[in-house]
Amino acid sequence: MYQARCISCHNANPKIAGSVGPEIFGASLEVLKVKIQEGAYPLGYTPKRNTHAMPKQSLSDEEIKYLFQYLNAKP
Numbered sequence: 001m002y003q004a005r006c007i008s009c010h011n012a013n014p015k016i017a018g019s020v021g022p023e024i025f026g027a028s029l030e031v032l033k034v035k036i037q038e039g040a041y042p043l044g045y046t047p048k049r050n051t052h053a054m055p056k057q058s059l060s061d062e063e064i065k066y067l068f069q070y071l072n073a074k075p
């Protein structure tokens with residue numbers, strides 16, 4: 001799912017910045033959820049970038065949970 005939906009902007013290796021988006025390895029479940037579903041950030045979170053280039057995507061909570069596990073997997 002990460003390869004299909006995210007690497008047009010983020011790097012195929014989430015530890016490295018992509019062509020458009022920053023590195024996102026280790027992103028918290030809350031940041032992923034709010035950023036993907038609402039195009040926003042959790043209250044009090046300092047974003048890595050101040051741009052608003054990333055479009056929202058209608059992923060389910062379950063799909064985001066899988067992305068979270070993928071982006072937080074130990075090598």
Ligand code: HEC
Nearest residue numbers: 005006009020021024027032035047048049051052053054
């Ligand atoms: C069209 C390009 C694009 C796509 C597709 C995209 N992103 Fe992003 N993403 C960005 C950009 C650019 C930023 C920097 C903030 C902004 O401009 O919105 C970002 C920021 C983020 C952040 C916040 C990083 C931080 O801590 O500040 C997360 C998390 C994230 N993306 C996850 C994802 C995931 C997961 C996907 C796939 C479901 C995805 N993005 C798809 C462009 C994209």
